[in-house]
Amino acid sequence: MHATERTTHRPFADRRLLMGGLVAASLWLAGCAGTGGSVPGQLSDARASQSQRPAPQASQAVDVRGYRRDAAQHVYTINRGRIYAGKLPPLLYAIGTLRVELDGGGRVTTMHWLRAPSHAPEVIAEIERTVLEAAPYPAAPRIGKLSWTDTWLWDKGGRFQLDTLSEGQLQD
Secondary structure, eight states: OOTTOOOSEEEHHHHHHHHHHHHHHHHHHHHHHOTTOOOTTOHHHHHHHHHHSOOOOOOOOSSHHHHHHHHHHHHHHHTGGGBOOSSBOSSOSEEEEEEEEEOTTSOEEEEEEEEOOTTOHHHHHHHHHHHHHHOSOOOOTTTOSEEEEEEEEEOTTSOEEEGGGOOOBOOO
16 A cells, blocks of 8 residues: 555554554653643543543434434534534535444444545544544434444634534635
């Protein structure tokens, strides 16, 4: 595989290796920051907040379309400060469509890019990190194991909306 090629199938086991490396790097950076210092976006802080937040309420959706809204709302709730408020600008920095496979308990098993914003690899990495940090998602007892697909609409400042809950886009 060439260095510029990107695989589109993301088994969770590969993500665990990546996340482990990110945790190690975050801890190393935290040590460099000294006591009382913090590193913005520090993964260990995200892990701590993930363990402190209550498990999401089970979804009452009876089909994948209904679950899509619950999953998107879950991402919005966890990422309140990162959601673009209002209509998006006419030109977005990146748009990507990601399918996330979830088990019956709302845990991510795999991710698969249907349309990756290949011009913005940092956005690809950030979306994948955001998806993993938001887990577990609401369990879907009426559906069980499922695939959740959504389109991520990303502005230049790093804020986003999901197509499912998008407020639309301004015209030129």
